[in-house]
Amino acid sequence: MSDTDTIKGLTQEQVDKLTADGLFNETVKSQSKSVCQIVAGNVFTYFNLIFAIFACLLILVRSYINMTFLPIIVINTLIGIIQELRTKRVLDRLTLLNAPKTKVIRDGKESEVDSQTLVKGDLCRFKSGNQICADAVVVDGIVRVNESLVTGESDEITKKKGDMLLSGSFVVSGECLAVLENVGLSSYASKITLEAKASRKKQQTEMMRSLDKLVKVIGIAIIPIGILMFCRTFFALGNTLQQSVVSMIAALVGMIPEGLYLLASIALVVSVMRLAKKNVLVHEMACVETLARVNILCVDKTGTITENKMSVAQVEPLEYYEQGEFPALHEMIGNLVNNLNADNITMETLQQYFDSEKTRQAESVCSFSSETKYSSATFSSGDTYIIGAPEKLLLNEYSVYESHIESYARKGLRVMVFGILDYNPEGKKLTSPAKPLALIAIGNAIREDAKETFKYFADQEVEIKVISGDNPVTVSSVAHDAGIINADKFIDASSLQTDEELEAAALKYTVFGRVQPEQKRRIIQALKDNGDVVAMTGDGVNDVLALKSADCSIAFGSGSEAACNAAQIVLVNSDFSCMPSVVLEGRRVVNNIQRTASLFLVKNIFSMLLALFTLIVGHRYPLYPTQLSLLGAFTIGAPGFLLAMQRNRSRIKGRFLVNVAIKALPAALTDFLLVAIFTVYNNFSGIPHEQLSTSVTFILLTVGMAELYRVCRPFDLFRAVVCVLMGAGIVGGILLFPGLFAISSMPLPLFVMTLIWMAGAIPVFYGMCKLIGKLFNRFL
Template sequence: MRKKKQRAARPQEEAGKRIPTTRYNPDYREGLTAQQVQEHRLHGWENLSVEPPSKTAGEIIHSNVFTYFNLVFAVLGVLLCLVGSFRNLTFLPVVIINTLIGIIQEIRAKNVLEKMNMLNAPHAKVIRDKREWIVTSETLVLDDIVVFSAGNQICADAIVAAGEVQVNESLLTGEADEITKRKGDKLMSGSFVVSGQCHARLDAVGEDSYISRLTVEAKAMGEGEQSEMIRSLDKLVKWVGIAVIPIGVILFSQSYFYNNETFRSSITAMVAAIIGMIPEGLYLLASVALAVSSMRLAKQNVLLHDMKSIETLARVNVLCVDKTGTITENKMSVHKAVPTKEYRKAREKDEESGEAKYPSLSLMLGDFAAAMSADNITMEALKEYFKENTGKKPVSITSFSSTVKYSSVTYEDGAYVLGAPEMVLREDYPRYQGKIQQYAQKGYRVLVFGQYHGVIDGKALTDKVTALGLVLLSNPIRDKAKETFRYFAEQGVAIKVISGDNPETVSEVARRAGIEHAERFVDASTLKTEEQVAEAMEKYTVFGRVTPNQKRQFVQALKETGHTVAMTGDGVNDVLALKDADCSIAMASGSEAAAQAAQVVLLESDFSCMPSVVLEGRRVVNNIQRSASLFLVKNIFSFLLSIFAAVFMITYPLEPAQVSLISMFTIGVPAFFLALEPNKSRIEGHFLTNVFLKALPGGLTDVLAVGALVIFGMTFGVGSTDISTAATILLAIVGFMILYKISLPMNALRRIILIGCAIGLVFCGTFLNQWFALSDMSTKCIMLFVVFSIATEPVFRYLSFTVEKIREWYRKMRGREPEQTYPELPDNER
């Protein structure tokens, strides 16, 4: 081991954290010593991320406490204290409890997900003290010798010390070409190994390399990438936040200066109006429900890199799946090797001449497999099946590449290749096509083994290949594959099978897995233009011979036609498509690069759990949508009643305590329980439109009933205190009508919620009436109240009917998307 004389530079941003340290250049077989590792660690040269992947507990508390609406509530609370209206501070405990619930649930979710992340963090194989260790990538230090093989993401900038790999730097450069890296070449963090294996010395770690920013970008949602639901809530909160201040000023000015109310009464009325307009619990409810869903999925061994994917999955209408690892088990077995006529002729010549140039086909394949590293499931299967070999020594090897679709071993007497028939045989493929298709139609994956009459350079083959044998491999179909795909068919989710294998093989496997229209397949190598790709995505179900870049094209083509696309994968060649999909799902048993690029990771690599993940998404979105309409009823009512009060120059008729009472028992408590209920309904339409149209009849009913009550009360000389009490009870009646309608169809839990809230409201109104500013009503007020309470039911019913008719008309005007049709294909396209 040799020490380097230079000292590591001390970055400005790391001042106080890192100190200069000695650089080492260890032998790749020995690695750093424990003492050298400890030295780098103490000096701060570990491979730590530039920023944490999630918020700290302090940041969670800060973000929940110091919000715009909490500031508004604080100001309103101070104003009420100044005028001595302490009983109207009843909204503050609700705000505090909501904030605490948000903090507790978010911290709980953070802790659960951090434990999951810790258990499933990216790991690396490192050489230290002449031994091989498996450690998390963040515990690596400068100058560590790391072993990189196919599927690994380069976790820090490194220099190849021994071996050879092909890497994809598309995440850095945008170019999908595979680059061969040999001794002395630099490996860039954020790229990933496609094939081969090498030992590399880490040259830049932590924030000095690209990996921290790339990992955060791959995992976290950037600005503008929020789900539709959160985006809609943000928009609602923004506009309400802008509106409350001018409305509050207008209401106070009108009450105090024009209606000659006392300062206390004017402040109280203004606070009541603003509290009614603020959806204080809605955003919190959505955050809590998403956090609870993340925890539920974590218990099912499903890891979410972001919560956006819960909603997106629930809205998916096209699911792109790979054959291997999704439809089939992530393992492969060799069925047999079939010699070709050329091989038999060569053996006959050997026997006639007495030479032994061509031993048995199984021995030749054994030599080939022995020379290769087991960096993919195909090679693992070959090594397992072809154990016997002649011990022939290779001169050079080329690992399998998903771009050229072959691997090779070169000996002194020539080069041999193994790969996809179309790519290996090229112009000679038609001679073998019939036989290959016979095996492919039985579900076998067919590889061609042959002798190459040229020089291997890692690029597409150009010289002649003499085919010596066909290797037949197969993947067992997953146990619950049929059940899983039947579920998606019932839910109207179209399946697209995208694979690098022979399209006929993939089609047969897809048919056996129960995928609808699996007989409609196409060879992706024939799709040359964007128009052909777009047309094929609508026409076909199975796509074979797909390149990594084409997978990305397919996802983009589906998104451009308005589909919400989920992409599953477990291989290195899936990473680009995973990053472009609306929702990406990776198998943990697959490549590390795929797991890091995906939003959802199935830790047990069991695709059959996907229906439960989709159902969880539907549960949370549908329930939040239902609960959100409860909140919006209050907001619509308060907003319209404020305008009504301003136009007719009357003082807002409610007090803050009364608004809090109604909100608690007709909105807050039931919304929380309803948001956590099972819900399997399909999500249709846009979130804000759905919520607004559900809330509109209730909000209008409230405004008409309370507005009419106020006008008639003033006409008949009913006191403002009586009107305020009557309006509160009237709002409670309408609130329970809305709650009943939203809860349909009723079940035991919903009945308990409804009855429990009604009892709670009656109890507070009877025994705590002074706290909530409720008083005995005069005879005139009771008569008016009875009339308007009877009128609320038909008004609510007819408004609901009218809104539904308008909604149906709107749907017809927009037009529904035509159902996907599958025209009959000619035989030559099947």
């Protein structure tokens, strides 16, 4: 241990020197990417490399007009960079406000500082709810800690003077002073994190995982297809080098889903920024989609259903107190609670109510533990005052008082027993029951917005599970008053002895009382094993294990530091009523991307089929790259990005890639069939390639607009404006820039034929929609 003054701590001069020497508590990595990482991540992508190669090939063959895809790629890249930078700015500001803080003693004065500014040798004060920010040695006080996040062992461990506190563990109860030994990257937790980073795979949601698979498959497939197309066109058909390169690039450009992945990434980034502006801090971007898919939400009673405040409703003396010779009851309880640290909301409430000064100094105290569910103080006379959960203190005598206690519980009041022992329990389970002196009933007001919030989740078919350490009757009563469906289905988790009983109860009951932290985690796991997508809200140290186990974890900013660090989402203002908006944001993203992704996939599926077709029949590819740019800009890219930002409250159903592919099939197959037949027929007629490609472009634009019309239904003003603007953009592009988009003039017979095919494309498309709908209806 360093030569730290265990009373006054380090001096500011020592702190400055240690900071300059690099002995400060730096973190393994920041919450967000650096500016350089954002720019590099958007610029140096696989498909950007492919497009760069395409551009070089077109420059070599001097076909500059077919490089119109380049501005679109540049714009897409810039949009990605700008949106990520904007989000980084908002998130960094919110992260700074919510950064972990630690109480430190320097120059004899106690203050609260950012944990990252601590240095080796700092004298810190840790109490219940704090997460240990660096390896430290206890110099005064006693705490019980949970080291599950660093060692995997969930048992609570008592730490006394001279014991080591491992960084990453969290204080369950008690208070201590400790001197930091290993800070920053040399701490135990940092070493584990650095080792894990090398082997840890980034967690991805179904949507991003599906897009990754799609990108990889297409990214590999375009290489052999491109080589085959060039060889076929150049060597077999005898086209010029320029024609062969242009034909190959036209086929490959259409296959690349460059905008789809960008659309999904930007939509998620924008969602994170929107939530940040509502004081919702998102630690992992993937959880936005996960929360949108949640069908079970697990909540605690205090702080979620009820206000994070308590009040003593009644103190009722019991027969044992009235028959004995004891000091005043108010004084006795005051001597107990005022000898303890106010390390949880319950103790703060009791100290405020029993606010008399201490008349007795305890020799030893045991702070509240979620395992034993009591607090105690032992005095020099040998007697111990104890307060806690009735069944934990009364043991086999609980049945004597059960009906009376439950009469309070049915009113939604939490009941605690105050009693006396003739031995020191030392923080362990009681070996004999306490002598009960009084019942203390504590109440929590239900949040004003609780009913409305839970009604929203009921309407959205999200099941609520209430998991609490309180009496199940009390929790059930409170849940019923808050409007939670099936709140009368409750169980005492202490009665569940086996894993099988717990797993069965997790599926059957809505309210769980007297739950141990490890049981919370196992309930969450049982629901996940059943195929449910589970979210968990929590604010206490006893919620950490369950938060880490849930598919999506939400913590309250006013809760414990350990819970906030373990959660993926932090409600900075501790406002549970904003949860619907968080869910809606996720649904907006996923549903809109599913809706608009079909626009992107139409071009990819069609281009793949047409490329294979031209290889088989031996014809030249009927399109130019610049024509695909016109098609992509006004029937895919621009409307896709616009529609992805709209509100969408629909519940997410089915699998992402399956949904998108099935919705894209009608337009893709219509495009392929019409273009294949039209190309074969007109190639035998000897129509020049420039005129043929123009006719094909008009047919594809017609089907593209029909698909956009279908995607936009049901129409609102915004979607109607999008359709009109895209149609105007197509007409304007053709009339104003025919040369840029390789639109050539056609003889009247071919023009009339093209119009007939365009008109016929509409019924063919809708017929294909009905056919695909019947074949794949069960997947949608």
